[in-house]
Amino acid sequence: MFKKWKRASFLLTLVLIMGVLAACGNDNPNDASSSDGVGAEISGIVTAAGSTALLPLADVAANEFMQKHSDVSVTVQGGGSGTGINQVANGAVNIGNSDVPSADKIEDEALAGQLVDNKVSGIAFGIVVNEDVKVDDLTVEQIQGIFSGKITNWKEVGGQDLEINVINRPASSGTRITFDKTVMKDVKINDSIGTNQDSNGAVENSINSTSGSISYLAMSYLVEGKDTSLKIITIDGAEPTTDDVANGSYPFWSYEYMVTKGEPKGAAKAYIDFLVSEEFAEKVDQMGYIPMVELMDR
């Protein structure tokens, strides 16, 4: 009797494993296009992976999207922008989330030509300092001086006599690449000063605990309740808000991309369309991102 049960449960497990394997086998991009659903009910599986900066937004969007379309399953994973572009180029996922255009990362031009960068939102980054720093505004030149190691004390930029502790992200991080492109421009970040922290969370932690420290963080980490102890500095008087980014006065921001192999189709297209839609824009804003509708004329 007992033996029979054991055998039955073994068979059941086997069947379940086969089922899961079969389901995984369906992961290739073409399946997402199984219904090209214009007007019809959308169905299919969408897989996305990549940028940790975009992850929270993509996750919330996935949940809301799945509530509206019960036949669609959207799974979103992190892993970094490089992972996202890699996986979508290999066909392992439908959507690769990235902080930078895919052409910035990929060297193989034939492969780069197949990838389409869909802009899904903007994201502003804040220059953040430890709360003991008595400086509220820095010019772009001052920031360049600090991160290139020319300015080493807060008194040189109008603060008190306190050593500056620079905290960087590693050179491959999407946030740092944006910082490089929009703020540092031609000035090189000096990697032999300060420390490197490999995630937004670790940066937040270090700024909190290190006196005189300065770094940069995505605004999605600084919204509602998360900004209590970190001080955000304005750049040339402009704030990292949707308004200042939209009117062009705040430089430190970038687009977030959902990279697809070829133009997006089916459920993947519906998901991306939902993310940039007017009805989802308010949520995008709440979560610290900049809705695409606000960036239309840029």
Place this chain on the structure above:
Amino acid sequence: MKGHKSINYWKSEYIGRTLVTLCGIVIVLTTLAIIAFIAGKGIQSFTVSGISLWEMITSTNWSPNDGHYGALIFIAGSTLVSIGAVLVSAPIAIALAIFMNYISPKFGEKVLRPVLELLVGIPSVVYGLLGVSILVPFLRDSFGGVGFSLMAGIIVLSIMILPTIATLASDALRGVPPQLLEASYGLGSTRWQAISRVVIPAAKKGVMTGIVLGLARAFGEALAVQMVIGNTIKLPEALTSPTATLTGVLTMDMSNTLNGTAWNNALWSLALILLVISFLFILIIRFIGNRGGEK
């Protein structure tokens, strides 16, 4: 009846043997596959991306955006932090092993051994978190600087490898034949003389193996060290200055670079360097083992 017996015999004899052999083959194949894969990826930066091996292991200029891939800082950082950890940890671990076996065996068996086993079981991210939230601020307040430092890495690592060395050293001490101890007592030595002049030299092989294993573990540890060492791309000037390790740069950059780019290839080369160095450690262990056996 005879047939039935032979089926049973077949079952008990061959199924087990096949299974065990298969497991052995799988393990060997897995190891070889990993080595082949990392070596294959690792040499691409020299064969495909045109980076010079000499530059990689002798230059301190690591700026992938400008095409410079000097990894000396990381190699030095990894070496310094793991040797430092062994220097801190080994004497304490050997002292613990002596205490457990000869000074107070009862306390050692009932308390120390379970405590060491607990230490082994703590995941490295927990050590890293404790390091960031307690050790780093403490170092900053007592020695200045930012707290993220070589010293923080050494301290965290030395706690992590302490149980490895202590357990192996303890096993080695336990393996020393009691006759040796009795003979030295018989010659009129004190307990301390017997331990330091007879027992420890006799157990040297096992103790050394423990130390090398601890060193290898320290060299390969990524997360805990990366969280406390600061990851600054610079050779450390003092114990209090931050630096970076091979494992740290791998975990930070690997997921953000694309397959096939020079940067990604260079990271695989760093992984290959790590692998080669851990093989060296294993060779050293074997060498110690063989030399002990010839005696």
